[in-house]
Amino acid sequence: MSHPQHPSRASILETRRDIESTVAGRTICSEFLRLIEERPTEPALRCRLDDGWRTYSWADYGERAARVAAGLRRLGLARGELVAILCRNRPEFHFLDVGTLLAGGTPFSLYNSSPPEQIAFALGHSRAAVLVVEDRAFLDRVEQVRDRLPQLRHIVVIDPGDDPLDGAVALADLTDGPGVDLAEAAARVRPEDALTVIYTSGTTGAPKGVILSHHNMCYAVEADSRASGLSMAGLRQLSYLPMAHIGERFVTHYLHILGGTFVTTCADLAQLPVLMAEVRPQWWFSAPRLWEKLRAGVEASLLAEPAAKREFDEALELGWRAHRLTNDGQPLPDELDRAWSKARTEVVSPVLARIGLADVVLAITGAAPLAPETLRFFVSCGVNVSDVYGSSETSGFMAWSPNHVVPGTSGKPLPGLEMRIAEDGEVLVRAPSVFHGYLRDPERTREALTEDGWYHTGDIGRWDADGNLSIIDRKKEILVPASGHKVSPVLLESAVKRECPLVGQACAIGDARPYLSMIAVLDPDLAPAWAREHGLEALDLAGLADSPEIADQLGAAIARVNGELAPAERIRSWTILADPWLPDTDLLTPTAKLKRRGVHARYAAEIEKMYSETPLGLSK
Secondary structure, rough: OOOOOOOOHHHHHHHHHHHHHHHOOOOHHHHHEEEEEEOOOOEEEEEEEEOOEEEEEEHHHHHHHHHHHHHHHHOOOOOOOOEEEOOOOOOHHHHHHHHHOOOOOOEEEEOOOHHHHHHHHHHHHHOEEEEEEHHHHHHHHHHHHHHOOOOOOEEEEEEEOOOOOOOOOEHHHHHOOOOOOOOHHHHHHOOOOEEEEEEEOOOOOOEEEEEEEEEEEEEHHHHHHHHHOOOOOOEEEEEEEOOOOOHHHHHHHHHHHHHOOEEEEOOOHHHHHHHHHHHOOOOOOOOOOOOOOHHHHHHHHOOHHHHHHHHHHHHHHHHHHHHOOOHHOOOOOOHHHHHHHHHHHHHHHHHHHHOOOOOEEEEEEEEOOOOOHHHHHHHOOOOOOOOOOEEEHHOEEEEEOOOOOOOOOOOOOOOOOOEOOOOOOEEEEEEOOOOOEEEOOHHHHHHEOOOOOOOOEEEEEOOOOOOOOOHHHHEHHOOOOHHHHHEEHHHHHHHHHHHHEEEEEEEOOOOOOOOOOEEEEEEOHHHHHHHHHOOOOOOHHHHHHHHHEEEEEEEHHHHHHHOOOHHHHHHEEEEEEEEOOOOOOEEEOOOEEEEEHHHHHHHHHHHHHHHOOOOOOEEO
């Protein structure tokens, strides 16, 4: 069902026709060429090297992409063939991606942390003709499975070192020669051509290759730009998340080209805090985990200064009052305007400057919902951050309301996009930004797409009274304990983390079990800060996980959550862990989504223990 607060279908279709008219004939390549012609000397890309910054103008960018295209043509890359890229966030990624498009190929990325087996799957399934790797460490992983990849004709190495390459070519040699004619190459690319393939994280089976076209992406970026109402031209961005994920690829590559932003790349995550403070991003995208770590860092730094913390908390109250009024389109009373302006300048901005967020014009969080209290914290600081709901299959965003933020929701559907919630709660979407199929997988394409173009997201959603969307679960992740009740694990996990911020990760368990249980993992940043405040600084994370004080905190939080639930939905047993759950492992996807089967496998003994004894009431 749709929502009465949304535009009528006739209005949505009128907006869609207008967007379609605006992007008609556009490709990523045509817009790239336009930027080069309009802003040849303006900065496009930047990275930090040992001897300082290296900056590339749009003309530099075009020249390097043109030489990549010429080199790939000399290798014999045929129109439509796939080129895989396995490298960290660095300017060469952008040169290679656009260069592949200009050569007539289709580029796609692999996760940098992918083990040989996952690399073999993606390269074999895609039938990639060319693979570009960053250095010999990546090359070694590929060589372990090279004999299983008969269709992989060439490997290119960006940083080969001094030793001779065996069976591969250095990027410098590939691009040693004149580039293609940019205008001629861009003119060959059609809107319906494949732009990229995004491999899904594979939480519910083998990864699927989502094929996106130039038209899909041009439409998506135009719709997003209308939702924001902002010009992105020249805004500073910082690229550090994997380009294999649609979120980073959309924001700091496609929107970068179509919007004309200035991207600084971060190849080493250890350098991210330093780069954030130096770059001062204006258009910032990050997954919830970093937002939570930034908040934890700010709060931990203030614990040692009670007076400064009180002043900061008072400033946040002013910021929240100001946000609520401006969020509803109301003017600020003069007294509040003056007080908030002073508090932000003198108290909040210096704190934001230390973490690099003082200049933010627009920020988003995606891949999973941001805890409402964390979102409130940042908007109270004056950081214009909002949740976005999207997927690879929709070329990025689906719902986003950056100018009217409602914590706990992802806002309303984007302009020109139809969205409804089916009777079973699944979110369905139809728009020109929706993909046309999975690579070489007609069966799963038929499962995901109806004949009339509706995409089954697999997410369970609900509307609030104003038509804002909240995603509350995955359709395939609903727990059904022995009682037969259907229980949302995501809602349980979110509620426990909300009630007990010391919990960084949580996994609800109970499918076909007599009752529900939970594994909770201590937050490695907040738990030690809490311990120092409560005289437990001598304990490490493992000691805290075993401490009665932490057990009391979690037990009280679970009791509060259980108090709002029906008996069959309550958590009856739990285990506290100190183990770090890291992205791109058997426990979490690269974007930190739970791999429930991996959690169940690793902690089988702990899970069985929770069910080996009958829990006493609601306590452990």
